[in-house]
Amino acid sequence: MLEIFTMPFMQRAIVVAICISVITPLIGNTIVLKRLSAIGDALSHSGLAGVAIGLCFGFNPIMTAVVFSIISALIIEYIRSRFSNYSEMATAVVLSFGVGIAAVFSGFIKNAASFGSFLFGSIVAISQTELITVVILAIFVLAILLFLYRELLYTAFDEESAQLSGVPVRSVNLIFTILTAIVVSIAARTVGALVISSLMVIPVACAMLVSKSYKQNMIFSVVFALLFTISGLGVTAFYDLKPGGTIVLIGIAVLILLIFVRKKE
Amino acid sequence: MNRRIYALCLALVCLLSGCKGVKEDKKGLVIYTSFYAPYDLTKTICGDKAEVYNMVPAGTEPHDWEPTSKDMLSLNSADVVFYNGLGMEGWIDKAKENTKADFVCLSSFIGKEKEDPHIWLSPVNAVKMSEIITDTLSEKDSENASYYKENFEKFKTEALALTEEYKPLIAQKEKKQIVVSHAAYSYLCDDFGLEQLAVEGMSAESEPSPSKMKDIINFVKENDVKYIYYEESVSPKVAEVLSEEAGTELLPLNSFENSEEGKSYTTVMKENLENVLKGL
Numbered sequence: 001m002l003e004i005f006t007m008p009f010m011q012r013a014i015v016v017a018i019c020i021s022v023i024t025p026l027i028g029n030t031i032v033l034k035r036l037s038a039i040g041d042a043l044s045h046s047g048l049a050g051v052a053i054g055l056c057f058g059f060n061p062i063m064t065a066v067v068f069s070i071i072s073a074l075i076i077e078y079i080r081s082r083f084s085n086y087s088e089m090a091t092a093v094v095l096s097f098g099v100g101i102a103a104v105f106s107g108f109i110k111n112a113a114s115f116g117s118f119l120f121g122s123i124v125a126i127s128q129t130e131l132i133t134v135v136i137l138a139i140f141v142l143a144i145l146l147f148l149y150r151e152l153l154y155t156a157f158d159e160e161s162a163q164l165s166g167v168p169v170r171s172v173n174l175i176f177t178i179l180t181a182i183v184v185s186i187a188a189r190t191v192g193a194l195v196i197s198s199l200m201v202i203p204v205a206c207a208m209l210v211s212k213s214y215k216q217n218m219i220f221s222v223v224f225a226l227l228f229t230i231s232g233l234g235v236t237a238f239y240d241l242k243p244g245g246t247i248v249l250i251g252i253a254v255l256i257l258l259i260f261v262r263k264k265e
Numbered sequence: 266m267n268r269r270i271y272a273l274c275l276a277l278v279c280l281l282s283g284c285k286g287v288k289e290d291k292k293g294l295v296i297y298t299s300f301y302a303p304y305d306l307t308k309t310i311c312g313d314k315a316e317v318y319n320m321v322p323a324g325t326e327p328h329d330w331e332p333t334s335k336d337m338l339s340l341n342s343a344d345v346v347f348y349n350g351l352g353m354e355g356w357i358d359k360a361k362e363n364t365k366a367d368f369v370c371l372s373s374f375i376g377k378e379k380e381d382p383h384i385w386l387s388p389v390n391a392v393k394m395s396e397i398i399t400d401t402l403s404e405k406d407s408e409n410a411s412y413y414k415e416n417f418e419k420f421k422t423e424a425l426a427l428t429e430e431y432k433p434l435i436a437q438k439e440k441k442q443i444v445v446s447h448a449a450y451s452y453l454c455d456d457f458g459l460e461q462l463a464v465e466g467m468s469a470e471s472e473p474s475p476s477k478m479k480d481i482i483n484f485v486k487e488n489d490v491k492y493i494y495y496e497e498s499v500s501p502k503v504a505e506v507l508s509e510e511a512g513t514e515l516l517p518l519n520s521f522e523n524s525e526e527g528k529s530y531t532t533v534m535k536e537n538l539e540n541v542l543k544g545l
Binding site for chain 2: 003004007008009010013122123124125126127192233236237238239240241242243244
């Protein structure tokens with residue numbers, strides 16, 4: 001019955017789930033505070049555009065996807081700073097930009113089959129190289145987030161006072177933006193865009209309902225993300241359900257439950 | 266004023282249709298087909314006596330394709346449109362409503378209860394589809410009826426010979442199951458007394474559950490399956506992970522939904538059957 005957990009594909013899935021569950025909500029915490037919750041969606045779609053352009057002009061599609069995501073993230077950051085009260089507009093603009101470019105350029109790709117294979121990511125179909133990439137990425141991101149913990153905290157809450165108290169807001173924003181783009185573009189290709197964009201927000205939302213400080217929120221969001229992904233994998237190990245969708249639905253269920261419980265208190 | 270608007274509309278239509286122009290001095294019938302399988306079958310029957318245009322370009326997964334406004338316009342110039350049906354072309358109903366062309370469904374001989382649209386992957390069905398094509402063409406272009414008939418007979422002999430050749434060879438084998446990445450081969454399996462174990466359903470792109478992956482890996486190990494079949498038009502990622510885990514090799518099966526090399530139906534089916542035989 002438990003033999004499935006001895007199978008390498010499942011072990012890889014679990015390792016990747018843990019890595020993604022640690023870094024995505026940590027990034028998500030800052031993202032949510034910046035009112036950019038839809039950035040996961042926007043950047044993964046820009047990734048599509050990058051893949052389409054790469055295939056069209058004969059570049060390595062994974063590289064163009066990462067580059068294009070970074071450019072899109074910078075555009076989001078720029079629009080956000082121009083319209084500081086309407087920052088969610090930035091994600092919508094870039095999302096449509098990405099989808100538009102992907103749609104137009106995919107018309108020029110001779111072998112659309114290869115297009116599909118670069119977009120497709122599933123947590124149960126992870127190659128050895130992807131596993132290593134994700135683990136290295138996780139360590140790298142975690143290190144930077146810990147290093148910039150205070151700066152990110154100040155910047156996320158109030159950019160102006162952060163600037164006044166000596167935080168290099170622009171550089172911090174730049175680093176964080178690029179980091180987000182890299183995480184989304186690589187993780188979307190590994191576990192799928194659905195999982196990555198939901199893990200950026202749902203665990204953070206759940207954590208907000210139970211935590212009392214920013215630090216607690218960080219920790220709880222990771223705990224929730226781990227709970228969703230691991231239980232999602234656990235459930236689909238025994239029932240024939242799509243792993244990505246199951247993970248997201250478990251998250252939503254927990255969120256609804258928490259909202260309900262909090263309301264009663 | 267009215268005239269100017271009229272001219273503008275005309276210019277717009279011309280622009281939308283890519284200015285391919287009006288198809289002047291029609292030599293024969295103008296036929297549109299929904300994707301590669303009907304295209305190749307039609308081409309086999311009509312030879313150079315008609316103009317055949319394929320709607321879904323090579324390399325595109327027909328399940329996901331949708332016509333552009335340009336495609337819809339060009340459908341208007343078609344004498345007949347051959348399509349597979351059974352949900353293979355999600356856009357077909359809209360196209361029917363919006364164009365004047367005559368639409369002919371090639372799966373009319375299949376019961377409605379069937380879920381798998383990939384009927385052409387059985388040579389026996391391909392012959393039936395060709396028969397519908399031949400009848401339609403002969404009706405619309407009676408001058409060339411005998412030519413169409415001749416081509417059909419030739420194709421029929423070839424396709425049925427293929428079935429006759431491989432049936433005994435496959436029957437000899439003890440193993441009867443093939444593990445495929447995309448559940449497209451039920452008609453092929455019916456023809457040859459085989460059974461397909463599919464990683465994914467009809468639609469090519471979605472992820473399997475871990476429990477499904479486990480079942481397939483166990484099946485492969487228990488039954489000493491040597492090959493897992495993948496499809497070139499579908500992401501091979503899942504098939505790769507499975508074959509690595511189960512210690513098998515990968516072999517391609519061509520679902521003939523698109524062909525970049527322009528191989529004919531019988532060539533592709535022969536390759537498929539050869540690969541199936543190898544894996545049993």
